[in-house]
Amino acid sequence: MKIIKAKNIKKYFPIRGGVFLKVKGYVKALENVDIEVEEFKTLGIVGESGCGKTTLGRIITKIYEPTGGELYYYSENGNEYNITKKIDKTIKDTFRKNVQMIFQNPYESLDPRLTIDEIIKEPLQIHKVFKNKKEENEYVEMLLQRVGLxxxxxxxxxxxxxxxxxQRIAIARALALRPKLIVCDEPTSALDVSVQNQIIEVLKKIQKDFKISYLFISHNLDLIYHVSDKISVMYLGNILEEATSEELFQNPLHPYTKVLMNSMPSWNPKNRKLDKVSVQGEPPSPVNPPSGCPFRTRCKYKMKICEQIKPELLGEGHRVACHLYD
Incomplete structure (x- = not known):
């Protein structure tokens, strides 16, 4: 069963300038993005910095409102609700309980004026989960123990x-309301490698024990492979390829995905690399993205059609947006 579905999501940020701060243009952070997050599963979002991963995570949690497209939430009984703009108060409360987020920087995501007790209790008190202080205190202590504190x-x-x-405290806070989905926005990128492994193990154990789904955002392909059931590859605000983690790593189709795979370091220099797919130049600006295929300005396989028509994300199970596979 699905928990969240995003359909044709767009997000444009206005660029303002001049004395009267008039809109001079737009940063096109997301362009027609489609994703689905299923119950008890992990969807990995991978791509280089600036491709729109974090923006997508914040759209899913409704920190940002989309410029276009539709966002659907599925309740526990399977009912579908369009939560793109206005939400009924009852559904809004349920959505806020069931969709939480772990932010990238643990140094900025926790209020420095509050104790750990107050930080974890805050969502519990907003949603009036406990009436008894003793039960609330015991629950907070249990959460800290579950995350290894x-x-x-x-x-x-x-x-x-x-x-x-x-970051463990941030995980405990996100877990407090027993959500169905947690958006993990690069939860380990600000940490040492040894600590990263500990945090990933905590997240995996929590997912198994509490039956939670993850939308896991990262630029680390190796990490995404180990935590995800399905992976979406993003570039310049678009999803270029989507498949199960095993299928994507064994048989990447899109030239950009192959570039990412070839960029992964290996301890063994004799390991076979994929087809030598080179990449040219720098990523285009999201203020003025190229016509047609978003990757065409850096792709050695580009054709005439790539300049004229934007490829759709097509396929069954393993989907790819590339004219090479039309």
């Missing part, structure tokens, strides 16, 4: 913790 830390402040510990 001592319950004795509840009266400390965020500045007293390391980066890895802060």
């Amino acid at each position: 001592s319950p004795s830390y509840t009266k400390r402040y965020p500045h007293e913790f390391s980066g890895g510990q802060r």
Whole structure:
């Protein structure tokens, strides 16, 4: 069963200038993005910096409102609700409980003026989960233990913790309302490699124990492969390829996906690389994206049709947006 479906999502950020701050143009962060997140599964979103991954995560959690397209939420009984703009109060409360986010930087995502106890209790109190203080305190202590922290830390402040510990606190906060979906926006990129592995193990265990789905955003292909059931590859605000993690790594189709795969370091220099797919130049500006295929300005396989017509994301199971496979 689906939890979230995004259909033809667009997000444009206005560029303002001059004395009267008139709109001079738009940063086209997302262009006609389609994704579905299924129950108890992990959808990985991968791509280079600036491709729109974080913007998509914030659209899904409704931190940002989309410029175009539609966003659907599926309740526990399977009913579909269009939550693109206005939401009924009952559905809004359910959505806010069931869709949470872990932000990239643990140093900025926690309020420095609140104790850990207050940070984790805040969503519980907003949604009036507990009426009994004792039960609430026991629940917070249980959450801290589940993410690998001592319950004795509840009266400390965020500045007293390391980066890895802060991210565990952020995970506990996201987990507090027992959501169905957690959007993980590069939750390990600001941490040391050894701490990254610990955080990933915590997330995996939580997913199994609490039956949670993840939308996992990262630029790290190796990490995305190990945590995801399905992977969407993004470039310049577009999804260029989507497949199960095994299929994508064994049989990448899009030239951009092959470039990403070839960029992965290996400890063994004799390991076979994919077809030598080179990439030219720098990524185009999202203010003025190229016509046709968004990757055509850097692709050695570009054809005349690539300049004129934007390829659609087509296929069954393994989908790719490339005229080479028309």
